[in-house]
Amino acid sequence: MINTIRTVLLTSILVSLGIVHADVSDDKPVMPIMQKPIAIAIHGGAGTITKANLSEQQAQQYRAKLKEALLAGYAQLEAGKDGQAAVISAIQILEQSPLFNAGIGAVYTYAGEHELDASIMHGAKRLAGAVSGVKTIVSPIAAAQAVMNHSQHVMLSGRGAEEFAQQQGLAQVDNKVFNTERRFNALQKAKRVIADSQTQLLEFQDYKFGTVGAVVLDQQGNVVAGTSTGGMTAKRYGRIGDSPIIGAGTFADNNSCAVSATGHGEYFIRYQVAADICARMAYQGLSLQAAADKVINEVLVEADGTGGVIAIDSAGNIAMPFNTEGMYRASIDIHGKMSIAIYR
Numbered sequence: 001m002i003n004t005i006r007t008v009l010l011t012s013i014l015v016s017l018g019i020v021h022a023d024v025s026d027d028k029p030v031m032p033i034m035q036k037p038i039a040i041a042i043h044g045g046a047g048t049i050t051k052a053n054l055s056e057q058q059a060q061q062y063r064a065k066l067k068e069a070l071l072a073g074y075a076q077l078e079a080g081k082d083g084q085a086a087v088i089s090a091i092q093i094l095e096q097s098p099l100f101n102a103g104i105g106a107v108y109t110y111a112g113e114h115e116l117d118a119s120i121m122h123g124a125k126r127l128a129g130a131v132s133g134v135k136t137i138v139s140p141i142a143a144a145q146a147v148m149n150h151s152q153h154v155m156l157s158g159r160g161a162e163e164f165a166q167q168q169g170l171a172q173v174d175n176k177v178f179n180t181e182r183r184f185n186a187l188q189k190a191k192r193v194i195a196d197s198q199t200q201l202l203e204f205q206d207y208k209f210g211t212v213g214a215v216v217l218d219q220q221g222n223v224v225a226g227t228s229t230g231g232m233t234a235k236r237y238g239r240i241g242d243s244p245i246i247g248a249g250t251f252a253d254n255n256s257c258a259v260s261a262t263g264h265g266e267y268f269i270r271y272q273v274a275a276d277i278c279a280r281m282a283y284q285g286l287s288l289q290a291a292a293d294k295v296i297n298e299v300l301v302e303a304d305g306t307g308g309v310i311a312i313d314s315a316g317n318i319a320m321p322f323n324t325e326g327m328y329r330a331s332i333d334i335h336g337k338m339s340i341a342i343y344r
Contacts, residue, residue, distance in 0.1 A: 101210020106230025241265025263307010
């Protein structure tokens with residue numbers, strides 16, 4: 001009884017001081033008493049988002065799905081789970097949504113199939129796992145996690161990755177499960193562009209920015225990052241982008257930050273975007289925001305590379321810079337404040 005009274009009094013004091021919140025709302029989820037700092041940020045891709053081609057009704061659908069994924073990941077952090085559980089929970093919701101280019105809703109290859117990539121990295125010991133070019137795994141991010149936790153390797157590809165996932169008990173499906181009419185129409189448009197000898201595929205803007213990702217700070221003080229994608233519309237010859245490549249599309253180190261990227265993958269590979277942001281923090285002493293802005297809005301812009309990142313450091317600071325018109329993104333910071341946005 002005495003302990004209960006003390007808890008109530010302590011709660012009242014903390015509420016009056018603004019340390020915890022007395023209500024639950026979209027903007028301010030409850031921060032449990034004495035809980036260690038936690039934070040999460042997610043993205044659903046950048047690049048082809050413009051107010052001209054996205055209706056308000058569509059925008060609301062994106063915001064709702066981002067919120068669902070964000071809260072799912074945050075719940076894992078509140079429960080004290082390892083950060084990888086939060087990353088997986090958030091990304092799997094986005095993989096199952098036809099709104100995003102990951103899992104269901106993934107873009108088509110030139111041959112009319114889907115080839116999926118994903119990676120995850122844990123900042124405590126720089127453990128990492130990735131899969132690339134998989135066609136039958138329901139959740140590529142879960143397969144990447146299995147590689148990280150249950151194999152001696154970092155990246156598995158194609159049929160080998162699918163065989164490993166099956167041995168780990170992960171669900172397998174027919175590739176057609178990932179079909180959507182919207183992505184099929186995009187493939188037909190891309191093929192028409194390719195057939196036009198006067199036009200290069202790089203001018204077809206719907207092919208290159210679809211990715212989902214999450215970065216978190218968990219109660220144990222670890223940062224974790226994960227990324228999942230269907231890749232590039234009309235891609236050929238087994239093309240792999242930055243999403244499954246540690247250091248390019250995904251990176252995490254407790255001594256600096258965790259990053260998940262979305263953008264024109266070839267540039268993110270060449271400039272090692274995710275790792276570069278963390279390195280600038282570690283070796284130049286830059287803040288998370290300064291390091292992320294430098295790479296996204298200077299280095300990439302000068303190289304004509306487009307896209308963005310979500311990043312979080314060991315103090316729970318969040319940065320989400322992008323050099324395109326929009327990036328689907330959402331976050332809950334260490335104070336419990338929620339943000340969901342599409343445009344600048």
